[in-house]
Amino acid sequence: MRARLIDVAARAGVAPNTASTILNNRPDSWASKETRARVLLAATELNYRPSKAALGVRLGRFNTIGLVVPDLHNPFYPVLADYLDQAVATHGYDLILEHSRNDLTSEQHSFQSILDRQVDGVALIVSDPELHRPFLARLAASGPPAVALAAKPNVALPIDSVVSDFSAGFAQAIEHLIGLGHQRFAFLCALATGQDDGKRPELFRSLLGAKGITPENISFVRCEHHVASARDAFRALLRQTKAKRPTALIALNDLSAIGAMRAAAEENLRVPGDLSVIGVDNIPLGEYLPVALTTISQPIKAMVARTAALLIQRIAGKSAARPSQTVFPTALLIRESTARVRKK
Numbered sequence: 458m459r460a461r462l463i464d465v466a467a468r469a470g471v472a473p474n475t476a477s478t479i480l481n482n483r484p485d486s487w488a489s490k491e492t493r494a495r496v497l498l499a500a501t502e503l504n505y506r507p508s509k510a511a512l513g514v515r516l517g518r519f520n521t522i523g524l525v526v527p528d529l530h531n532p533f534y535p536v537l538a539d540y541l542d543q544a545v546a547t548h549g550y551d552l553i554l555e556h557s558r559n560d561l562t563s564e565q566h567s568f569q570s571i572l573d574r575q576v577d578g579v580a581l582i583v584s585d586p587e588l589h590r591p592f593l594a595r596l597a598a599s600g601p602p603a604v605a606l607a608a609k610p611n612v613a614l615p616i617d618s619v620v621s622d623f624s625a626g627f628a629q630a631i632e633h634l635i636g637l638g639h640q641r642f643a644f645l646c647a648l649a650t651g652q653d654d655g656k657r658p659e660l661f662r663s664l665l666g667a668k669g670i671t672p673e674n675i676s677f678v679r680c681e682h683h684v685a686s687a688r689d690a691f692r693a694l695l696r697q698t699k700a701k702r703p704t705a706l707i708a709l710n711d712l713s714a715i716g717a718m719r720a721a722a723e724e725n726l727r728v729p730g731d732l733s734v735i736g737v738d739n740i741p742l743g744e745y746l747p748v749a750l751t752t753i754s755q756p757i758k759a760m761v762a763r764t765a766a767l768l769i770q771r772i773a774g775k776s777a778a779r780p781s782q783t784v785f786p787t788a789l790l791i792r793e794s795t796a797r798v799r800k801k
Contacts, residue, residue: 460503468499476500480507522768523571523579525555527564527649528682531712532740534582537606537757541580544765550577559682561585561651568592578602578768584649586610597780602771604764613782617767619760623737626753626787627664627707630735633751633789634705635668638798639733643676643703645691647713654679661707676703680713687716688723695724704732704798711736711743711752718748718794729796739790749792756785 466476471492478486479496488496499505522545526534542552555571557564564584571579578601583589586607596603597615609620634642644661646654658677665675676698680690687708695702708714714736721732728734728748736743736752743750763783770776 460500460505462505462507464503465496465499465505468503469495471496480505520549521551521553521574521576523553523555523574523576525557525564525567525571525579525581527557527559527582527584529556530683531710531738532742533710533738533757536741537582537761540758540761541765544761545768548765548769550769557584559584559649561588561649564649565589565592568596572596572600576601577772578604580604580606580764580768583607583614585652586614588652590614602768604767606760606764609784613780615780617771617776617780618782619764619767620782620784621755621760621787622784623753623787626737626789627660629789630707630753631664631668633791633795634707634733634735635670637705637733637795639705640670640798641674641701641703641705642670643678643691643694643706645678645680645687645706645708645713645717647680647682647687647709649682657709674701680716682710682712684712684716684719687713688720691717692720692723695720695726702726702732705735705795706732707735707737709737711738711740711750714750714752714794715743715746718746718750729794730799733795735789735795737787744792746794748794751792751795752790753787754790755787760785 462476463473466473469476475488476496479488479493480500524538524541526538528534538554545552553574553576555567557567561584568581581603583605587610593605594615603616605614605616605618607618607620609622642665646657661677662672662675676694678690678694680686706717708717714734718728718734721728726732734750736750739752739754743752
């Protein structure tokens with residue numbers, strides 16, 4: 458069994474309160490050098506480690522920050538978690554993780570679950586800001602410091618937020634593909650369980666319509682977040698549209714783009730010869746595929762640094778009362794998976 462404070466006190470022959478003041482280096486300790494030596498020796502012999510939970514209750518701070526991520530299978534989120542862990546560690550905080558598994562019901566549970574743990578602040582990756590807005594408002598009123606990471610909402614969220622504005626990235630992607638001669642497009646949208654399409658089809662069709670692409674030349678394909686679902690969904694589209702297949706695809710994340718590339722290969726289509734593919738997120742793997750993936754990149758290090766700074770400032774009571782929204786732009790990163798339309 459793990460040694461307790463009372464075990465150390467008993468071996469050293471002192472009261473638990475005396476052992477506590479010595480082991481925690483409290484300035485009000487009146488113990489003699491001999492007593493201090495006995496307590497430290499007893500702690501060493503018993504391999505005593507103080508309870509962070511008990512210490513946190515006493516100090517009112519646990520030096521722990523929580524993070525909820527939607528998908529541990531998507532390399533983007535472990536990379537983000539690693540960056541955040543490094544950022545908060547420099548301030549003496551540990552990071553604990555909750556995984557919501559790309560399910561909106563599970564996400565709601567995970568948000569509440571992380572708050573029930575011994576955390577001083579939380580970072581929440583929010584799949585659907587509008588769905589969670591009532592919860593975030595309650596969190597702002599009575600919860601610990603919190604930062605939401607999400608796509609830029611139409612209306613700022615009630616807690617501090619660090620958001621990605623995909624408008625520039627998507628505009629650059631469409632401009633790039635139009636410049637390569639593409640006229641038939643598909644958009645592959647990976648959504649969490651329980652999440653609706655929202656305004657994604659409307660946004661995509663609007664951006665393409667502004668470039669003269671008619672609705673009959675635009676396909677919107679829904680899939681789940683795992684690679685197999687993206688492959689199956691896009692393969693089904695390719696088989697349904699053999700006479701008029703899309704020549705360009707934008708996928709909502711890089712994993713979906715990789716699944717679509719596999720579907721194209723299974724249908725004997727070449728990327729980028731027959732199909733140009735663009736993903737989102739710039740995961741490290743994308744650069745090292747046999748055909749390096751063109752992607753819309755988010756400045757993840759800067760986003761994480763801002764998230765950590767907001768949390769640390771809020772925990773220390775050094776931030777303004779009103780929540781802030783920090784918007785980060787996205788940008789197209791051109792690699793090998795896009796090319797000019799092949800003339801037939």
